[in-house]
Amino acid sequence: MMRLFLLFLLAGNYAFATADSVAIDGKAFVKHIQVLASDAFEGRKPFTAGEKKTVDYLKTAFQKAGLQPGNGKSYFQDVPMVNIASTPAGPLMLKGKNGTVSLANLTDFVVTTPHVENQVKITDSELVFVGYGIVAPEYNWNDYAGLDVRGKTVVVMVNDPGLIDSTLFKGNIMTYYGRWTYKYEEAARQGAAGVLIVHESKAASYGWSVVRSSFSKSKLYLQAADNNRSRATVEGWLTLDAAKSLFKHAGVSPELFREAGVRGFKPVKLGLTTSLVINNQITKSTSQNVLALLPGTDRKNEYIIYTSHWDHLGKSEAIKGDSIYNGASDNASGTAALLELAETFAKLKKKPSRSILFLAVTAEEQGLLGSEYYATHPVFPLAKTVANINMDAFIPVGRTKDVVIVGKGQSDLEDYAEAAAARQGRFIRGDFNPSAGSYFRSDHFNFAKVGVPALYLKTGVRSVKNGEAWGKAQLEDHNLNRYHAPSDEYSSSWDLSGILEDMQLLFNVGYRLSNESTFPGWKTGSEFKAARDKK
Numbered sequence: 435m436m437r438l439f440l441l442f443l444l445a446g447n448y449a450f451a452t453a454d455s456v457a458i459d460g461k462a463f464v465k466h467i468q469v470l471a472s473d474a475f476e477g478r479k480p481f482t483a484g485e486k487k488t489v490d491y492l493k494t495a496f497q498k499a500g501l502q503p504g505n506g507k508s509y510f511q512d513v514p515m516v517n518i519a520s521t522p523a524g525p526l527m528l529k530g531k532n533g534t535v536s537l538a539n540l541t542d543f544v545v546t547t548p549h550v551e552n553q554v555k556i557t558d559s560e561l562v563f564v565g566y567g568i569v570a571p572e573y574n575w576n577d578y579a580g581l582d583v584r585g586k587t588v589v590v591m592v593n594d595p596g597l598i599d600s601t602l603f604k605g606n607i608m609t610y611y612g613r614w615t616y617k618y619e620e621a622a623r624q625g626a627a628g629v630l631i632v633h634e635s636k637a638a639s640y641g642w643s644v645v646r647s648s649f650s651k652s653k654l655y656l657q658a659a660d661n662n663r664s665r666a667t668v669e670g671w672l673t674l675d676a677a678k679s680l681f682k683h684a685g686v687s688p689e690l691f692r693e694a695g696v697r698g699f700k701p702v703k704l705g706l707t708t709s710l711v712i713n714n715q716i717t718k719s720t721s722q723n724v725l726a727l728l729p730g731t732d733r734k735n736e737y738i739i740y741t742s743h744w745d746h747l748g749k750s751e752a753i754k755g756d757s758i759y760n761g762a763s764d765n766a767s768g769t770a771a772l773l774e775l776a777e778t779f780a781k782l783k784k785k786p787s788r789s790i791l792f793l794a795v796t797a798e799e800q801g802l803l804g805s806e807y808y809a810t811h812p813v814f815p816l817a818k819t820v821a822n823i824n825m826d827a828f829i830p831v832g833r834t835k836d837v838v839i840v841g842k843g844q845s846d847l848e849d850y851a852e853a854a855a856a857r858q859g860r861f862i863r864g865d866f867n868p869s870a871g872s873y874f875r876s877d878h879f880n881f882a883k884v885g886v887p888a889l890y891l892k893t894g895v896r897s898v899k900n901g902e903a904w905g906k907a908q909l910e911d912h913n914l915n916r917y918h919a920p921s922d923e924y925s926s927s928w929d930l931s932g933i934l935e936d937m938q939l940l941f942n943v944g945y946r947l948s949n950e951s952t953f954p955g956w957k958t959g960s961e962f963k964a965a966r967d968k969k
């Protein structure tokens with residue numbers, strides 16, 4: 435395996451860095467992937483023997499690299515979670531002046547509850563259509579204006595108005611206001627008892643089968659002091675057809691779906707009520723984030739945080755006789771990179787001015803829970819946290835001319851990435867499918883939510899050797915045949931040259947930040963700017 439030597443020049447952007455040459459050790463990196471993605475680690479699912487092996491391995495590697503425990507005297511942060519398996523006791527009943535219509539579980543709707551109780555119910559809760567269900571001061575948009583939805587059930591559309599009118603929000607780039615998790619959060623802030631999102635494949639960027647399968651399994655949540663009672667009692671989705679029949683039963687026009695995207699839209703009371711009982715099976719367990727600190731020299735109370743999720747899907751349904759979901763790309767690669775970057779930073783002759791935290795988080799695959807826990811229970815002050823740099827699922831396609839910035843246009847960190855890419859003779863580009871909201875789908879997002887500028891890069895497609903069409907085909911092949919499948923395994927045929935170059939880029943970004951005194955910010959129009967400005 436090759437060694438990449440990084441030479442730091444005393445020039446331009448690197449005025450704060452001393453001349454320094456460090457090596458990202460490709461051999462050590464591969465060894466970490468091989469161990470983490472081995473069958474012995476059982477697919478690294480939280481609460482399994484695979485978790486124990488994984489977190490012990492990470493702790494030992496951080497220790498060996500000479501890093502300090504990241505949480506007081508410990509390399510671990512407990513993440514208490516609760517698993518809730520929700521089953522609706524019957525169909526979803528819609529009662530109106532024209533009688534009662536019932537919708538069938540899984541075929542027409544799915545529901546869960548985050549409330550940690552054996553049984554929850556909503557009774558005769560009034561239904562209100564709130565359009566996109568968005569309160570966005572920076573876009574002067576409030577679907578809940580003048581409306582009191584306490585105890586009511588809101589019916590809401592997925593995505594944001596920019597999807598159909600490019601002059602609204604960020605056009606076809608989905609803002610966080612478009613994401614289903616936001617719909618739940620806003621409905622809860624408004625005091626709604628229930629929230630039902632209308633599914634539409636294009637707006638959601640995935641089909642009903644994805645919604646159905648993820649809701650027919652149990653769901654994992656962080657344990658909260660209030661047992662999640664601040665959230666809506668019922669959280670769920672309706673198929674587009676079910677929503678249309680609901681509208682018909684209410685005697686309102688399906689034109690409302692379009693009108694909801696026009697400025698000045700007013701919510702519509704549907705004149706229907708709904709009742710539902712949900713039974714729960716509840717299990718509590720604790721998993722772990724693993725964290726290690728490289729203390730800074732002059733500005734040690736300011737932090738750069740690198741993150742990677744260590745977890746994957748564990749053992750599950752066998753495909754072609756293989757039941758271990760090794761997650762070599764997703765995310766043994768990012769976790770191995772985290773260890774390798776920790777080792778690289780620790781070996782620097784001149785230590786960085788700012789502190790660097792290496793944080794391997796749990797339960798990303800279950801809803802970004804480990805990073806949510808850290809962001810809401812930070813060990814180090816968020817106001818002094820300069821940046822988050824996330825690594826999730828490198829793909830071994832070899833060297834590329836391009837680097838993809840997921841959610842491009844959010845923060846100043848992108849300018850750092852662009853400069854670092856240029857030094858490698860590469861260029862940056864945005865997501866290929868900006869309306870899918872990829873920026874909200876990995877761990878950096880939880881840092882963004884609390885205002886910490888967060889950067890997430892993905893493997894590019896313009897292959898140096900084989901061109902862009904080939905690179906795109908590789909990416910599609912990966913998504914189709916290996917993503918979240920037992921075949922996401924390490925192979926000695928992996929071409930690591932591109933991953934090592936990406937790691938070098940991410941090292942350079944963190945290194946530059948760690949020797950500066952500035953705090954990069956959110957770009958104007960970012961939905962996360964307000965959270966930072968408050969700090």
Ligand SMILES: [Zn+2]
Binds near residue numbers: 798827
């Ligand atoms: Zn991942």
